[in-house]
Amino acid sequence: MGQQPGDDGRLSEDVDLPDVAPMPEKDLGQPGIYVWLLTFSAGISGLLFGYDTGVISSTLVSINSSLGHPLTTLDKSLITSATALFALLISPVSGVLADSLGRKKVIILADSAFTFGALLQAASFSVPAMIAGRAVVGLAVGAGSFVTPLYIAELSPAPFRGRLLTLNVLFITLGQVVAYIVGWAFVQWGNQDTAWRWMVGLGALPAVVQMVAMLVMPESPRWLVKVGQNGGARRVLSKVFGAGTDNQRTVEGVLKSIETEVREEEEALRGRMRGRRTKGHSWVSSMKDNWGELFRVAGNRRALIIACSLQGLQQLCGFNSLMYFAATIFTIIGFENPTLTALSVALTNFVMTCVALQLIDRIGRRRILLWSIPFMAFGLLLCSVGFYFITLPPNLNADNPSATKAAFETVPLHERYAELLVLISMIIYVGTYALGLGNVPWMQSELFPLSVRSLGSGLSTSTNWGANFVVGLTFLPMMEFLTPALTFLIYSCVCVGGCLLIWWIYPETKGLSLEEVGALLAEGWGVR
Numbered sequence: 001m002g003q004q005p006g007d008d009g010r011l012s013e014d015v016d017l018p019d020v021a022p023m024p025e026k027d028l029g030q031p032g033i034y035v036w037l038l039t040f041s042a043g044i045s046g047l048l049f050g051y052d053t054g055v056i057s058s059t060l061v062s063i064n065s066s067l068g069h070p071l072t073t074l075d076k077s078l079i080t081s082a083t084a085l086f087a088l089l090i091s092p093v094s095g096v097l098a099d100s101l102g103r104k105k106v107i108i109l110a111d112s113a114f115t116f117g118a119l120l121q122a123a124s125f126s127v128p129a130m131i132a133g134r135a136v137v138g139l140a141v142g143a144g145s146f147v148t149p150l151y152i153a154e155l156s157p158a159p160f161r162g163r164l165l166t167l168n169v170l171f172i173t174l175g176q177v178v179a180y181i182v183g184w185a186f187v188q189w190g191n192q193d194t195a196w197r198w199m200v201g202l203g204a205l206p207a208v209v210q211m212v213a214m215l216v217m218p219e220s221p222r223w224l225v226k227v228g229q230n231g232g233a234r235r236v237l238s239k240v241f242g243a244g245t246d247n248q249r250t251v252e253g254v255l256k257s258i259e260t261e262v263r264e265e266e267e268a269l270r271g272r273m274r275g276r277r278t279k280g281h282s283w284v285s286s287m288k289d290n291w292g293e294l295f296r297v298a299g300n301r302r303a304l305i306i307a308c309s310l311q312g313l314q315q316l317c318g319f320n321s322l323m324y325f326a327a328t329i330f331t332i333i334g335f336e337n338p339t340l341t342a343l344s345v346a347l348t349n350f351v352m353t354c355v356a357l358q359l360i361d362r363i364g365r366r367r368i369l370l371w372s373i374p375f376m377a378f379g380l381l382l383c384s385v386g387f388y389f390i391t392l393p394p395n396l397n398a399d400n401p402s403a404t405k406a407a408f409e410t411v412p413l414h415e416r417y418a419e420l421l422v423l424i425s426m427i428i429y430v431g432t433y434a435l436g437l438g439n440v441p442w443m444q445s446e447l448f449p450l451s452v453r454s455l456g457s458g459l460s461t462s463t464n465w466g467a468n469f470v471v472g473l474t475f476l477p478m479m480e481f482l483t484p485a486l487t488f489l490i491y492s493c494v495c496v497g498g499c500l501l502i503w504w505i506y507p508e509t510k511g512l513s514l515e516e517v518g519a520l521l522a523e524g525w526g527v528r
């Protein structure tokens, strides 16, 4: 295929003129095998995200003194939260990389970082080396959590986009279950000195599988059009939509709308640059314009407040403190098999996320949140009450599991009931979290109009990682200095506050087109 300059002077592929009339995307049947293949290949990122966040739970209780000394509360907090911190730091950069290198290359780069980070952790003999490994994994998780949904969204036909995107969250929770099972199996049957190295090292395996899969997967058609490879975009779309005249007409319809969208974006950008040129401005000013549009336009500002509040609440309600430290908590309170008990947390999260996928479009985002968060608050309150009645070892660090085990054998009956209450209340909390708050915030992009969509989604994703970092860093110190009962009471209060905020500012967006969502937020919060 030859190359010819486009009207903007850029080289664009010479595309054969189609002999079919464009048709809107709505008329499509079910997603084909190719779309599923794409979603699953890209979804491995979710699996890695889940595995690397989940595996730390059993790792922390298995490291013992392998890193030179028994881990202190600070060591554990830093090892855990380094991932979230670096995920937060890479978030803004990954957007720029995805635009310049393409979505696919960023996913492949993230896989290399996953592999390197996993091996670095497995081979570490000191706390700083372990933190470095977790930080590298954080870079990978941060880039993957931003680019993968973007890649899936840009490749999947519109009618299935929502479903395929939520599948990504399902992969995250599945990754956490796998991590917990692997952790439990190694603790059970592995060599106790090296088990944790295998746990973290195994994270490299799916990363390598994805890297190989992505090498043969196509680039996003939207990005291809953006860099002038319209012919390549048509070939990808033809595979996504399949053969047949109707499907080919759909391909032409989709391609046309992408071209129009890209052209309009470029024209708007050029217009802004022309306006600025006299003042010596560059792309920096266009970025400033984007920021300005996000903050100055009232509807966009409201969308940003809602998206960031939901993402912040998803983390500040303390869910990941269970994900990261469940095994540590169950060790402290004396469960005989803490890693297996912790598995119930990850399993509940996974199963209830499957239920959420079925319910969310029927019940609606706002309604499911307003129904489920009060149960989360109740679960946390029960958990706090349970902890109140449990006598904990003086050193909450649980460096010496045999001491807590000894305590377990002599605990009075009412404490046994309190331990059971903690477990049951955690299951209530996790189950209701997965129904709403674990999913809904990731539907953030539907709140923003196209012009500020990636900036708005990027900022709310950063809020998620920032809050995740805070929880990872503060949970163990809070348990130690404020007591577990007070810690869980605080999380319960966060849920109550969050529920009120949602009731006040988050309108129902179920079944609305993106334009209708925009109109809803333009005049006010749109809550009825």
Ligand SMILES: O[C@H]1[C@H](O)[C@@H](O)[C@H](O)[C@@H](O)[C@H]1O
Residues within 6 Å of the ligand: 053, 169, 172, 173, 176, 314, 320, 323, 349, 437, 438, 439, 442
């Ligand atoms: O949506 C996901 C999911 O709920 C995970 O289980 C949790 O660990 C993540 O932090 C969250 O973003």
